[in-house]
Amino acid sequence: MPTISELVTDALMELGATSPGMTVPGHTQVLGLNRINRILDTWNAERPAAYRDTFTNYTLTANLQPHTIGPSNATWSATVRPVSITGANLVLNTTTPSTHVPINLRNAQWWLKQRVPGTTTTIPLDLYYEPSWPNGSVYLWPVPTVAYEVQLRTRQLLASVALGDTFALPPGYQEALTLTLAESMAPSVSQVVSPQTAMRAAEARAAIFSNNSVPRQIQTQDAGMPRAGDHGTQSNWNYDVGEGD
DSSP, rough: OOOHHHHHHEEEEETTTTTOOOOOOOHHHHHHHHHHHHHHHHHHHHHHEEEEOOEEEEEEOTTTTSSEESSSOOOOSSSOHHHHHOEEEEETSSSSSSSEEEEEEEEEEHTOOSOOOOOOEEEEOOEEOOOSSSSEEEEEESSSSOOEEEEEEOOOOOOOOOOTBBOOOOOTTTHHHHHHHHHHGGGTTTTTOOHHHHHHHHHHHHHHHHOOOOOOOOOGGGGGOOTTTTTTOTTETTTTTEEOO
């Protein structure tokens, strides 16, 4: 696999800004590195750019609301706070083997409707995640009174890189990143992106994004969605949480 420095050179060659055997100036290499990390940061905000989910267990603190997660003195330490939480289980680790109890994921609309958010229980049923910064806040309802573990499923973020690092991402990412970098660097090196390069870049991004796309789960009438009126529709139905306003 190429180094990040070689990837920058490939992007410049794509633009015609350098040729084989030529040495790319150090300041241009640094420019390319900065642009790569900006691209990766942007992709981290897009769900289709994430090629895998991670499952991590955290220990609850009894009677604490919310639990924070992230790098800044959080309840649960993480290098970066999750962009989103896509699944959660309560882990009853007092038995052998341990038992996983699914926790419902809720949104801000659902959390706002809770009349007694401070209700307590040994087994929380629902989770609302607020992705504040630099830490995220995890609200469990009812508030847990036992220090069980909770398992969270979050998307794997793309790490920032250095020039000497070896490129290490799944198939398709090298082409997508190289061509996207070429598009990003073109104005700074006084080059114009050709229509062919732009088309290949779009196709390369589409290839990795479509491969990572996850079908959205919704609730339908067959799953118990309430009917309203003669036409069986409800305009205020929230498909994400399976509730009306």
